[in-house]
Amino acid sequence: MAMIASVARAMSSGNMVTAVGSASASLESVVISPNHPRKLSTGEDWTGAMKLELRMADITTVEVDAVVNAANSRMRGGGGVDGAIHRAGGPRILAECIERYPDGMATGQAGATTAGDLPASYVIHVVGPNWNAGQQDPDLLASCYREALRVADELGVRTIALPAVSAGIYGWPADSAAEIAVRTLRGTPSSVQHAIFCLFGQRMLEAFTRALDA
Numbered sequence: 737m738a739m740i741a742s743v744a745r746a747m748s749s750g751n752m753v754t755a756v757g758s759a760s761a762s763l764e765s766v767v768i769s770p771n772h773p774r775k776l777s778t779g780e781d782w783t784g785a786m787k788l789e790l791r792m793a794d795i796t797t798v799e800v801d802a803v804v805n806a807a808n809s810r811m812r813g814g815g816g817v818d819g820a821i822h823r824a825g826g827p828r829i830l831a832e833c834i835e836r837y838p839d840g841m842a843t844g845q846a847g848a849t850t851a852g853d854l855p856a857s858y859v860i861h862v863v864g865p866n867w868n869a870g871q872q873d874p875d876l877l878a879s880c881y882r883e884a885l886r887v888a889d890e891l892g893v894r895t896i897a898l899p900a901v902s903a904g905i906y907g908w909p910a911d912s913a914a915e916i917a918v919r920t921l922r923g924t925p926s927s928v929q930h931a932i933f934c935l936f937g938q939r940m941l942e943a944f945t946r947a948l949d950a
Contacts, residue, residue, distance in 0.1 A: 787930045788921060790944050795934035796824035799855040801893040802848070804884050806901045807861040811837045811847075817899045821859060825852030829859055837861075843871060844879030846887045858891055860884050864902035867909070874916055877902055881920040888928050895930045900940055910940055914947035 795803055795817060806817045811833040813822040822829055832849035841847055846862045862880035865871035880901045888896055903913035921931055935941050 786921065786926060786928055788918065788948065789930065789932045790941060790948070791932055791934055792936070792938070792941055793932075793934045794820075795897050795899055796820055796854055798897040798932060798934060800895040800897045800930075800932065801856060802858040802860050802888055802891065802896045803851060803854055803856045804896060804898040804901070805859050805861045806864050806899050806904070807841070809840045809843060809863050811840045811861060811863075816904045821854070825850075825854045825859065828852040833861070844876045844883065846880065846883035848887050848891060856897070858893065860887050860891075860893075860896075862901055864906055865908070866906040867902060868905075868907040874912070877908065877913065877916045878920045881917055882924050885921070885924050885926040885928060889926055893928060895932070896928050897932045897934050900933065900935055900944070903940065904936070910943040911946065914940070914943040915950065918944065918947040918950075 791798075803821065805821045808814045808818060813819060813830055813833075828850050829852045836849060837847055841861070841863050843863045843865050846860055848858050848860050851857055851859045862884050864880050865873065865876040881898075884896070884898070898917070900910075900913050900917065902908035903910055917933065933944055935944060
């Protein structure tokens with residue numbers, strides 16, 4: 737019920753929101769098209785055309801131009817989303833990680849490889865901050881999303897699927913992770929037209945729904 741109320745508030749605030757699902761079932765998808773002007777940190781106005789969508793979905797099955805991977809700094813695969821993407825995409829992803837990023841990547845940075853067997857053209861790897869290890873600077877997490885969009889624009893990406901970076905085993909609090917993710921995508925100029933957050937579990941979906949409502 738809280739999620740349904742949240743969607744209703746977003747509709748009344750002037751945002752175009754579409755909820756997929758029935759009132760008696762858990763909402764599985766929430767879409768918001770933020771086409772109103774936003775003030776950037778530079779003081780300039782920007783009218784964004786990016787559609788943000790939330791799904792409870794397996795990110796490895798979503799058909800998009802690029803999938804964002806929550807990688808570790810070694811860029812050699814790991815657990816969680818990272819492991820799932822490497823398993824589903826096959827060995828070509830790891831081979832390019834080794835070739836292109838022999839020394840790994842720093843926290844907050846992004847880089848691209850092939851998507852291998854995934855239904856996408858590219859994987860954009862971002863190294864999220866580890867909250868549990870004391871990396872709790874919000875700008876590090878925001879940088880992951882800004883850098884992912886920068887790389888996406890360099891590649892000509894128009895549709896992109898993203899996880900909730902750092903909100904899994906790295907322990908970043910769900911509401912904070914969602915607020916940073918949504919705020920950064922809303923406030924970063926990009927040619928990406930459709931961004932799909934692929935989320936795990938009702939708690940994370942609700943956190944991102946609240947962030948869209950803000």
